[in-house]
Amino acid sequence: MYRNWVTISRFCECQQNLIRSFSLPFSGLPKTNRCVSQRFLSSTSYFTRDYHAAFLPFSKNIHGNTNNHFYYQAGRPTSRLFQCATWLCPSFIISRPHRRYSSSAVELEGLTPIHLWCHETSSYGTLNINAPFNMLIRPLNYEKYPEMNRAFVKFFVPATEEDDSEEGSKRSRWLDLYKMKTSFVQGHLTLTGKLPKDILGERLPPITCLVEVPIKFNINVKVDGEANVSVSNMESDNIFIKCQNGKCLLNNIKTGKLDAYSETGPLECLGVLQGNIRIGCGGDGTLKAQRLLGPDIKCRTESGNIDIADVYSEETIITASEKTVLRLRSCHGKTTININSGNINIKSVEGNLEAITQLGDVEVGLTNTKKEVYACSKHGDVIIGLPKPADMDLDLLAAGFSLSKDFTYLLKSVEKTTDHTRLPLMAIEETVGKRGISIITADAKMGILSIKYQDWLSSMLQ
Structure with a gap:
């Protein structure tokens, strides 16, 4: 036998x-x-x-x-x-020599698996991770596992061309480099990893961990050092991610609540993020997003730039501390922006807007829909792009005005005034088109306020 x-x-x-x-x-x-x-x-x-x-x-x-x-x-x-009390302990581990892993995922190109864990799970649960490795989190393949009752944890390292006599020793060196524990208890899949800092210091070895869990699993991830986190195509009730110096990548996620933060690294959102969203970066970390959708959205950085394509939300709040450039292609719903130092550029405003920078310029493009807009630069210029035709009530205050030829007729409405510090200012209160449709208030007490014509197509092409 x-x-x-x-x-x-x-x-x-x-x-x-x-x-x-x-x-x-x-x-x-x-x-x-x-x-x-x-x-x-x-x-x-x-x-x-x-x-x-x-x-x-x-x-x-x-x-x-x-x-x-x-x-x-x-x-x-x-x-x-x-x-081997196997039915009471449903987990397995596989360690094997290097071999290139055939996957369409860009993150796994050039990598080979060396370790595999599997756990039998329920369709709903929570993934808890505390490790210093690069983490890729993906949903299970629905066609292979329609019951959504498995979880896989796979370790990858860079693939190298070696003869068979060297593979075993190479594999042993990788396996001796880290410690990883996995467990599944009462719906919680927990992954805890460590690296020998006395040997590696703060350097991150090229180890990548791929975690495949049921699509409805909640996610709670914390990684240390330069480790990156990538989460794609999940439909969780709650997602919490915290990175130290690495990058956080979110791709096509539907969730009840998303809270993602990188202390000094960048954060990028691809595709659509749907849910109550709170994302941010510390230090010089930058924030990029394609489409944010949800009832409540909050974005913040310290000194990194913010670049967002489209926001669809009942209420959006964007804040930054200093040295920030905010670029927003379109915003829908109520949007509040407050930047201590930096520029604000919004191509298309489809809802109510309050945009304030203490030091920098503000440029907004408006569409001919009902809205209330307040654009203010304490120390800088403000540029307002109006549609043609426009139905808006204007309330403008600035140290000076720059009007395009389409709006030179507003010069006859200019009045001289002062603020509470007796700073000489110029004001315009005028209605363009029909009264009572939209209210546009702009303030550039220490700069120039410009009014120009801008259609929707030209704003998108800029």
């Missing part, structure tokens, strides 16, 4: 063939000393490179008999591995 050898191939197909989870000790063993479970060998396609392994005989009393799990070499058992 012990000399029935099989050839196993295709690593990436092993997940869909595993009915229950076990612990498979491939780590640190030579190719002719592998331990696999006969229960898993429902097909002969498991690994991307061929290996020889012995069928492991199981007794019928698998629940209680713990004497059936052995190493085998040349058809003979070499040592007992561990007690």
Whole structure:
């Protein structure tokens, strides 16, 4: 019985063939000393490179008999591995030599897997991560796992071209470099990792961890050092992410509440982010987003730039401390912007807006929809782009005006005035088009206020 050898191939197909989870000790063993479970060998396609392994005989009393799990070499058992109460401990681990992982994900190009954990889960739960590794979080493949009851954790390192004699030692060096613990208890999948700082210091080794969980899992992630976090295509109720110096990448996420923050690194949102959103960066970290959608959206940076394409929200609040350039293509709903030092540029305003900078310029383009807009620069210029035709009540105050030829007729409405400090100012109170449709208030007491014609198409092309 012990000399029935099989050839196993295709690593990436092993997940869909595993009915229950076990612990498979491939780590640190030579190719002719592998331990696999006969229960898993429902097909002969498991690994991307061929290996020889012995069928492991199981007794019928698998629940209680713990004497059936052995190493085998040349058809003979070499040592007992561990007690195998498999139904009570649904998890397995696979460690294997380097091999390039075939994946369309850009983040995994040039990487090879060295370690794999699997847990049997429910469709709903929470993923908790506290580790210093690059983290990629993805939903399970629905076609392979329609019941959404598995979780996979895979470790990747840079792929290298080595001969077979060097693979084992190379693999051992990687496995000795980190410590990783996984557990699944009462709906919580917990991953805790450590790196030897006494050896590496603050340097991050090129280790990437791919986590695949049911699409509805909540996410709670904290990574240290230069580690990056990437979350894609999840539909969680709650997502919390905190990075230290690394990048946070969010892609097509639907959630009830999203809270993501990077202390000094950048934060980027691709596709659509939907839900109650709070995202931000500290230090010089920059914030970029394509489309934000939700009832309540908050974005903030300290001194990094903010670049957002479109915001659709009942209420949006954007804040920055200093040296910030805010570029916003369009905003819908009520939007409040407050920057201590920096410029504000909004191409298209479709709802109510309050945009204030203490030091810098403000430029906004308006559409001919009902709205209330207040644009203010304490020490800088303000530029207002009006549609043609426009139906707006203007209340403008500045040290001086610059009007395009389409609005030179407003010069006859200019009045001289002063503020409470008796600073000489110029004011315009005039209605363009129909009265009572939109109210536009602009303030540039220490700068020039410009009014120009701008249609929707030209604003999008700028």
